[in-house]
Amino acid sequence: MSTYILGIESSCDDTSAAVLKDTYILSNAIANQDIHKTYGGVVPELASRAHQQNIIPVVEVALRKAKITKKQLNAIAFTRGPGLLGSLLVGTSFAKSFAMGLGIPIIEVDHLKAHILSHFIDDDDHNPHPQFPFICLTVSGGHTQIVKVNSPNQMKIIGSTIDDAAGEAFDKAAKIMGLPYPGGPEIDKLARIGHPDAFTFPEPNMQGLDYSFSGLKTSFLYFLRDRLKEDEQFIEKNKADLSASLQQTIIRILLKKLKKAAKETGINEIAIAGGVSANSGLRQAMQLTAEELGWNIYIPKLQYSTDNAAMIAIAGYFKYLNGDFASQNLTPYSKSRF
Ligand code: KG4
Ligand code: ZN
Numbered sequence: 395m396s397t398y399i400l401g402i403e404s405s406c407d408d409t410s411a412a413v414l415k416d417t418y419i420l421s422n423a424i425a426n427q428d429i430h431k432t433y434g435g436v437v438p439e440l441a442s443r444a445h446q447q448n449i450i451p452v453v454e455v456a457l458r459k460a461k462i463t464k465k466q467l468n469a470i471a472f473t474r475g476p477g478l479l480g481s482l483l484v485g486t487s488f489a490k491s492f493a494m495g496l497g498i499p500i501i502e503v504d505h506l507k508a509h510i511l512s513h514f515i516d517d518d519d520h521n522p523h524p525q526f527p528f529i530c531l532t533v534s535g536g537h538t539q540i541v542k543v544n545s546p547n548q549m550k551i552i553g554s555t556i557d558d559a560a561g562e563a564f565d566k567a568a569k570i571m572g573l574p575y576p577g578g579p580e581i582d583k584l585a586r587i588g589h590p591d592a593f594t595f596p597e598p599n600m601q602g603l604d605y606s607f608s609g610l611k612t613s614f615l616y617f618l619r620d621r622l623k624e625d626e627q628f629i630e631k632n633k634a635d636l637s638a639s640l641q642q643t644i645i646r647i648l649l650k651k652l653k654k655a656a657k658e659t660g661i662n663e664i665a666i667a668g669g670v671s672a673n674s675g676l677r678q679a680m681q682l683t684a685e686e687l688g689w690n691i692y693i694p695k696l697q698y699s700t701d702n703a704a705m706i707a708i709a710g711y712f713k714y715l716n717g718d719f720a721s722q723n724l725t726p727y728s729k730s731r732f
Pocket of ligand 2: 509
C-alpha cells in the first residue's frame with residue numbers, strides 16, 4: 395500500500411506544501427513573499443504574518459494538485475528548524491492541528507537534512523539518486539556545510555562556515571551593489587555577461603574543511619568604496635564584471651574544500667543542495683570538476699534547490715518508514731541542531 399505524506403515548509407520567507415506518494419512527487423506548491431523586496435531582506439515579523447495568510451491556501455493547492463483528499467494522508471512532515479522562529483511556529487502549529495484533526499502522526503524534519511534528501515524525490519524524469527555514502531555540499535542562505543551522508547537518517551557535518559554562508563556572501567555583495575533582494579539570482583544573471591577574471595578578490599586560508607566568507611564580503615565592500623571615490627559610476631559601469639568575478643571567487647572557495655573532502659574520504663559520489671546550488675556557475679564548475687576528477691555528481695533540479703516542501707516530505711517519508719514520529723508537545727528551533 396502507498397504512503398501519502400504532506401510536507402510543510404515555513405522556515406524563512408517561502409510558504410510551501412507538497413504531497414508525496416512514497417518517494418514520488420504529486421504536488422509542490424509554493425507561495426513566495428515579495429513584500430521583503432521592499433526592505434532588501436527578510437523582515438521576520440512580516441514573514442510570519444504572510445505564512446499565516448498563505449498556509450491554508452497553499453495546503454489546499456497541494457492537495458488539489460495531488461488529486462487526493464486530506465483523509466488519504468498518512469502523516470504530516472514539517473520543518474522544525476533551523477529558521478526564523480515566528481515563521482517556523484506557523485508551519486509547526488498548522489501541522490500539529492491538522493494532523494490532530496485527521497488523527498495521523500506528525501514528523502519533524504530538519505531543514506538542512508531535507509535539502510540533502512531532495513536528491514531522493516522521484517518524478518517522471520527518473521533523476522538518479524546518490525549512492526551511500528556520499529558527500530553533499532549544502533549551500534543556502536543561512537548555512538554552508540560539507541556533509542558525509544551515510545544513510546537518510548545518518549549524516550555527519552565534516553566542514554562548515556565559521557561566519558557567513560555562501561548565500562549570504564551573494565546576498566550581501568548584491569546589496570552593496572544596489573541589486574534587489576535576494577541577490578544570489580541577480581548576481582548569477584549578471585555574471586553570465588561579465589568577465590570572471592576582471593577583478594580579483596582574496597580567498598580565505600581556512601584550516602581543514604571549514605569555510606569563511608565574511609572576509610570576502612569586507613574586501614568587496616572596501617574595494618568598491620575605494621573605486622567609487624574615483625568614479626561614482628563604477629558599480630553601474632562594472633556590474634556584470636563585478637558579479638562574474640565575485641561569483642567565480644565564491645565558487646573557487648566552495649570547490650576547493652569540496653575537492654579536499656572527496657580526497658580525504660575517498661568518496662566520489664558528490665552532491666550539492668540548497669538555494670545556492672541553483673547557481674549556474676556552480677553547476678557548470680561541478681560538471682567540469684566531475685570530468686576532471688571522475689566524480690559522479692548529483693545536482694538538484696532548480697525547483698528542489700531553493701526552499702520547497704517536497705524535500706520536507708521526502709525527509710519525512712524516510713522517518714515514516716522507521717516509525718520516527720514527533721510529539722504534539724515539541725517546539726521549533728532556530729539554530730541548527732544537526
Ligand atoms: O535554501 P534557500 O532557498 O533558503 C535557505 O535555506 O536559506 O537558499 C536561499 C539562498 C539565498 O541566499 C539566495 O540568494 C541563494 O540561495 N540563491 C542563489 C541562487 N538562487 C538562490 N545564489 C546564487 N545563484 C543563484 N542562482
Ligand atoms: Zn533552505
